[in-house]
Amino acid sequence: MFLIAFISMFLALDNAIGNFMISRPFISGIITGYFMGDIKTGLLIGTFIEIVWIDVFPIGTYVAPELMVSAILSVYWSLAPGGSVQFHTVALAIGLAVPLSIFFRIADVWNRQFNSKLLAIMEKRVDKGKENAVSIYVYISLLIFAAKAFLFFIVFLPLGNVILDWAESIIPLFVKQGLDASLKFIPVLGFAVAFNFFRKKKYEST
Amino acid sequence: MKALDLVKIFFRSFFIQAAWNYERMQNIGFLYGIMPALKKIYPDKNQRFEVVKSHLEFFNTHPYMIGILMGMTVSLEEKTVKDEKASTSRNMIQVSKTNMAGPLAAIGDAFFWAVWRPFCALLVVFPVVIFFKGINNFVIWWLFFGFLIFYNSLNIYLRYYGVFMGYRLRERIIKNISRWNIQRIISTVRIAGFITVCIAAILYFIIDLSSMREKALAVLVFCAGTYLYRKGVSSTKLFYGLLFTVILVCLARI
Numbered sequence: 216m217f218l219i220a221f222i223s224m225f226l227a228l229d230n231a232i233g234n235f236m237i238s239r240p241f242i243s244g245i246i247t248g249y250f251m252g253d254i255k256t257g258l259l260i261g262t263f264i265e266i267v268w269i270d271v272f273p274i275g276t277y278v279a280p281e282l283m284v285s286a287i288l289s290v291y292w293s294l295a296p297g298g299s300v301q302f303h304t305v306a307l308a309i310g311l312a313v314p315l316s317i318f319f320r321i322a323d324v325w326n327r328q329f330n331s332k333l334l335a336i337m338e339k340r341v342d343k344g345k346e347n348a349v350s351i352y353v354y355i356s357l358l359i360f361a362a363k364a365f366l367f368f369i370v371f372l373p374l375g376n377v378i379l380d381w382a383e384s385i386i387p388l389f390v391k392q393g394l395d396a397s398l399k400f401i402p403v404l405g406f407a408v409a410f411n412f413f414r415k416k417k418y419e420s421t
Numbered sequence: 422m423k424a425l426d427l428v429k430i431f432f433r434s435f436f437i438q439a440a441w442n443y444e445r446m447q448n449i450g451f452l453y454g455i456m457p458a459l460k461k462i463y464p465d466k467n468q469r470f471e472v473v474k475s476h477l478e479f480f481n482t483h484p485y486m487i488g489i490l491m492g493m494t495v496s497l498e499e500k501t502v503k504d505e506k507a508s509t510s511r512n513m514i515q516v517s518k519t520n521m522a523g524p525l526a527a528i529g530d531a532f533f534w535a536v537w538r539p540f541c542a543l544l545v546v547f548p549v550v551i552f553f554k555g556i557n558n559f560v561i562w563w564l565f566f567g568f569l570i571f572y573n574s575l576n577i578y579l580r581y582y583g584v585f586m587g588y589r590l591r592e593r594i595i596k597n598i599s600r601w602n603i604q605r606i607i608s609t610v611r612i613a614g615f616i617t618v619c620i621a622a623i624l625y626f627i628i629d630l631s632s633m634r635e636k637a638l639a640v641l642v643f644c645a646g647t648y649l650y651r652k653g654v655s656s657t658k659l660f661y662g663l664l665f666t667v668i669l670v671c672l673a674r675i
Contacts, residue, residue: 233435234484236538236572241545245565254561262549265542268656272534280657310664313657330442334449338477344466346456346473353453356440393668399630402550403639404663406622407646408656409543413615416608 218250220368223287227364230323231357240264240286247287251294260293260305261286266405270412281323284316285309287368292375303394306401307382308375315371326363330356422458422499422588429457430491431584437487446481451491458495462502472498475515482522483529488580489594490525492587494518500591517592524595528603533575536607540614541572547621551628 226246229238236242241261248257264285271279289308293300333352340348437450452473459476463469482490497514545568549556587594622643630636646659654662 231436231439231441233576234438235569235576236541237569239542239568241542241549242565242568245561254558255556258549258556258561259553262546266546266550267660269539269542269546270656272530272538306664310661313660317657324443327441327443330440331444334440334442334444337449341473341477344470346466346469349449349452349456349473352449353436353440356449360439389672390668393671394664396671397664397667399635400639400642400663400667401660402625402629403622403642404646404659405546405550406618406625407643408650408659409539409618410615410622410643411647411650412539413611413618416611 216372217369219247219287219291220365220372222246222250223283223368224361224365226283226287228357228361229283231360238283240268240282243283244286244290247290248294251291253294253300256293256300256305257290260290260309263309263401263405264289266402267408269405269409279320280313280316281319282316284319284367285312288312288315288371288375291372292379295376296380301395302398303391304379304383306394306397307379307386311375311378311382315375319367322363322367326360329359422461422495424585426458426461427492427495427584427588430454430495431488431581433457434487434491434580434584437484445477445479447484447487448477448480451480451487451494452476454487454491455495455498459498462495462498471511475511478515480519480522482526483533485533485576485579486525486529486583488583489587489598490518490521490583492584492589493521493591493594494587496588496591521592521595525598528598532603532607532610536610536614537575538572540610540617541568543614543617543621544568544571547617551621551624553629 223243226238226243229235239261241258241264244257244259244261244264245254246257248254248261251257264282268280268282268285271282289305289312292308292311293305296304333355337348337352433454433456436453437447440449440453441447442449455476456473459469459472463472476494494514494517497517501510501514545564549564586597590597626636626639630639642663646663649659649662650656
């Protein structure tokens with residue numbers, strides 16, 4: 216669990232350093248799956264999230280789910296119990312991970328608001344002639360950014376396991392059957408979203 | 422400025438988003454990137470102070486476009502120092518920088534976020550969803566590194582050559598950019614993405630859905646999804662709606 220939280224922290228830093236897209240859901244899904252011993256399930260979950268939320272992109276102030284978080288949490292929760300993965304666990308895990316991924320984005324907004332406060336402190340130091348405050352500020356921001364991600368995962372990785380265990384024991388059979396059946400249609404929904412997403416002219420003036 | 426200094430800027434450009442804040446966005450990232458160059462151009466600390474302060478003002482653009490702007494700004498700063506008669510004043514540099522940042526951000530958002538990234542993702546998703554049963558670990562790692570290399574080739578190319586081009590051409594680079602014919606590229610990638618989705622959906626329908634009932638339900642899901650998505654229902658709501666509907670259907674069967 217510490218390992219996964221640590222890796223997640225590293226993946227989350229992608230948003231701060233370089234935007235290499237290692238935080239895409241199927242990439243983080245594969246990585247989490249690899250460390251949990253089942254790459255294929257990791258890929259499957261990552262791919263589902265990738266295609267259903269293919270239209271989410273980081274423009275404006277709209278708080279969209281942080282897809283990387285959805286992928287890591289749901290892969291971990293699906294694989295943590297061990298044994299063969301059941302479809303309804305996967306659907307349930309994604310269902311529980313999405314609200315948390317929205318919460319992660321909100322935490323991100325707080326983080327960036329806090330950065331503004333740090334900026335004011337840093338500017339005063341620069342006024343006093345301390346230029347290296349700029350570099351220090353960059354490193355401190357990265358540290359806070361990473362710490363926030365690590366803390367988030369260290370809390371919610373085990374917590375989700377407990378919640379899902381409990382949910383498994385109380386939900387009736389028809390819900391499980393429904394979730395099992397829904398898995399085949401998640402890609403279809405994804406196709407519907409992607410179909411309309413690529414059909415629409417967004418930024419083209421012609 | 423030696424080539425090595427520009428390479429340094431390139432490496433530092435990856436930190437552009439590191440200290441992103443709501444008040445002035447990428448100002449620190451930008452200053453961090455060009456700081457070593459500024460130290461070289463203005464060896465005197467007191468002289469440098471004003472320059473450093475000016476680069477702490479609001480700044481925001483697309484992260485992949487930053488190389489161009491950093492190269493250009495450093496070049497303009499250098500010109501100001503070298504040639505005292507030059508018309509490039511402090512104010513001019515600031516204006517060129519912010520004037521370029523807006524259009525470059527728009528191009529970056531419209532191309533990278535809105536089409537290039539979803540398109541690259543689609544190319545991976547497409548084989549995975551359809552041929553999931555036949556995929557082994559070797560293929561997975563192939564897709565994994567294939568995506569990262571394919572996608573980032575443009576990211577890194579633009580950052581690296583951006584620094585050098587921006588340094589060499591300064592404001593004239595805008596002419597080069599307008600020659601890229603970005604609208605056409607966006608349309609092409611978008612239409613390629615659209616065709617890929619159509620092929621993927623048809624293959625999925627033929628290969629992965631076995632019974633008649635499944636096929637009928639899939640068509641229903643697709644049509645309902647399309648209808649609701651066009652009405653402005655978000656992916657998140659559609660996802661939960663789907664789970665909920667299928668559970669209800671199962672309940673009705675019992």
